[in-house]
Amino acid sequence: MPNEFNIKNGFVSNNNSSVTGSLSATTFYGNGLGLTNIPNSLISLTQLTASTLVTHTVDNTNFTAINLNSDGTSRLAKTTFVAPPSGKVLIEMTFDMTIVNSAAVQLIGLNTTTGATSTPSDGWYRVNGDNDSSSGQFYAKFIKTNLTPGNTYNYYFMGVCNFTNNQIRISNFQSGAYVASSDLPSPLFISVYDLGSTTISINPNN
Secondary structure, eight states, X not given: OOOOXXXXXXXXXXXXXXXXXXXXXXXXXXXXXXXXXOXXXXXXXXXXXOSSOEEEEOOSSSBEEOBOOSSSSOOBOEEEEEOOTTOOEEEEEEEEEEOSSTTOOEEEEEESSOSOBSSOTTOEEESSOTTOOOOEEEEEEEEEOSOOTTOEEEEEEEEEESXXXXXXXXXXXXXXXXXXXXXXXXXXXXXXXXXXXXXXXXXXXX
């Protein structure tokens, strides 16, 4: 007969042994059948970095997969994750971008394949506005619902711009003293969150 474990006052114990100290449940919880992801938690995290400045020049014709090739190997802005029991996730990318023309409008899409396309499978939207000349950090977020729990999914972030030469950039975390003339950007991160029982209201009727 399996041991029965009890959680009381921050301790785990059973009839045969005890574990004292603080109890942290930040990654998994038991559902009686095994371990599954905690609802509303981070389930996948991707980081792209490079020891030197690496850029991806955004195409001005079709959405293309963001590829930050730092060592002769493709470094795609890609996430792979297993769909949680809720079947609902938030996919978010934070990235650094140089805007080379104040009239450049940058669009970010989400797609299931790497091939250039005018219509990303999961949509697209504008991440900076016309006459926005400020380079720096931007973000793109997509909500996916009706995923099949337990299935593995791959998604690629895609970029297109109405002017050439906008660049998505990465470098590594820096050490040592701050250098005023440094133009090294931050790493790129892609996070996937299990939305669990979160209520998703899209265009609610007031």
